[in-house]
Amino acid sequence: MAEHIGQRIATRRRARRMTQADLAREAHVSLPMIKGCERGVRSPGPSTLEAIAAALSVDASRLDPAYVGTGRRVHAALPAISAAIAGYEFMPDAASQPLGQLRNDISTAVGFRLAAQYGPLAAQGPKFLRDALAYLHSAAGAQTEEAARLVVAAARTVDAVAYKFGAHDLSARLIEVMRWAAGHSKDPDLKACVAYVHAEIFLAARGYRVGQLALEQALNVGPAPNTERSMATLGALHMRTAVLAARAGSADVAYAHLNEARTLAQGLPEGIYLGTAFGPSNVRIHEVAVSVSLGRDHIGRALDVARAWSPGQEIPAERRSGFWIEVARAQLWSGNPDRAFACLKEARMHAPQHVREHPWAREDIGKIRRLKRADANSLTSYAEWIGAI
Numbered sequence: 001m002a003e004h005i006g007q008r009i010a011t012r013r014r015a016r017r018m019t020q021a022d023l024a025r026e027a028h029v030s031l032p033m034i035k036g037c038e039r040g041v042r043s044p045g046p047s048t049l050e051a052i053a054a055a056l057s058v059d060a061s062r063l064d065p066a067y068v069g070t071g072r073r074v075h076a077a078l079p080a081i082s083a084a085i086a087g088y089e090f091m092p093d094a095a096s097q098p099l100g101q102l103r104n105d106i107s108t109a110v111g112f113r114l115a116a117q118y119g120p121l122a123a124q125g126p127k128f129l130r131d132a133l134a135y136l137h138s139a140a141g142a143q144t145e146e147a148a149r150l151v152v153a154a155a156r157t158v159d160a161v162a163y164k165f166g167a168h169d170l171s172a173r174l175i176e177v178m179r180w181a182a183g184h185s186k187d188p189d190l191k192a193c194v195a196y197v198h199a200e201i202f203l204a205a206r207g208y209r210v211g212q213l214a215l216e217q218a219l220n221v222g223p224a225p226n227t228e229r230s231m232a233t234l235g236a237l238h239m240r241t242a243v244l245a246a247r248a249g250s251a252d253v254a255y256a257h258l259n260e261a262r263t264l265a266q267g268l269p270e271g272i273y274l275g276t277a278f279g280p281s282n283v284r285i286h287e288v289a290v291s292v293s294l295g296r297d298h299i300g301r302a303l304d305v306a307r308a309w310s311p312g313q314e315i316p317a318e319r320r321s322g323f324w325i326e327v328a329r330a331q332l333w334s335g336n337p338d339r340a341f342a343c344l345k346e347a348r349m350h351a352p353q354h355v356r357e358h359p360w361a362r363e364d365i366g367k368i369r370r371l372k373r374a375d376a377n378s379l380t381s382y383a384e385w386i387g388a389i
Helices: 002-015 020-027 031-039 045-054 070-084 099-114 118-138 142-164 168-182 186-203 208-220 230-248 252-267 282-296 296-308 315-334 336-351 350-357 360-372 376-386
Strands: 272-273 275-278
Touching: 002 020, 002 031, 002 336, 020 031, 020 045, 031 045, 031 168, 045 118, 045 350, 070 118, 070 142, 070 168, 070 350, 099 118, 099 142, 099 315, 118 142, 142 168, 142 186, 168 186, 186 360, 208 230, 230 252, 230 272, 230 275, 230 282, 230 296, 252 282, 282 296, 282 315, 296 315, 315 350, 315 360, 336 360, 336 376, 350 376, 360 376
Parallel strands: none
Antiparallel strands: 272 275
16 A cells, blocks of 8 residues: 555646645655655655645545545544643643754644644644743743743644534633733734734624724734834734624725735735734735625625636645635625636645635535536535535
8 A cells, every 4th residue: 555655646746836845845754754655665654645735735545545534533642642732721731842853843733733634633742842941931032932922832733623624612621721821921023923813703703893892902902013023913903803793794994994004015025923824915815805704795895806816836735725715705796606616626735634624615616516517426525625515
């Protein structure tokens, strides 16, 4: 089986015009592992297989038909994630690895989160989250600032797993850990970053209006926009507030926050700031999200953006995928199910794990299949893959 998996990896890699070194870098695995897999002398474990598949923009089952799926592994890991934060305010145990290694592990985990690689996060998250908490409890002076940032980053990566797979109570507890850790810091950017993540609670509960108010309060006490990082942090908060306002039906407020984000993005390089993607392209993506969130009367704006522009590789895979899911919904509402299906296929190419767990993608592919306007076999195959049938 390993040889067949290796052949599939090599075929897909060449189709994407990637070298073995490119694939190793994108998947965050060693070059010898890639070479060994392709030669059939090494067999990737589930986490490695998921990482390679995500880098190749395919579901892991395309490389190994016997693969049982990320969802089962994630749900099996949820109790360990819960246990890792059970005593976060006390944490009597010492960290199990040196600080330098922990920094590297969390940096890699942030990359997994942005690439929507949830399997490795579920498997590794409890360990580096416990270690980050242990360092914060033992830190003093200037070390406290770094330790607080590490806890927030670690909890946020694990929260991505909990939130995407519907464990919203666990997600809320992880956000409380982030807020507690940020309270040990004097960094206003970090606190604004946590406020951004805190919005997940309101999105999950559909408490859009109260979520909008909570983020506006965070903006009122947020950092001064005097550095690139603080401008990006404020801009991201404005983007997310715009989405919440849109879902609350407040179009004028939503577009006002979007304009504030656009102003802050001017002149900023597209990048990752405290774990959040921000820049002019990300504002465009959120313009689509705001328009779709406001409903059918506003989808023309979303389609106008999509006709003229699409996100490039400078944008994290999860957010690229999210853009195409939003455009698919706009296309479906505008009476173009074939185009909507094309957008969902595009979304799958960028971040298959993200698409597979996205409720809108599952709901919309079911509607498209019922309309039977695109190729029936392809639609059925996609619907089976995403769990819509």
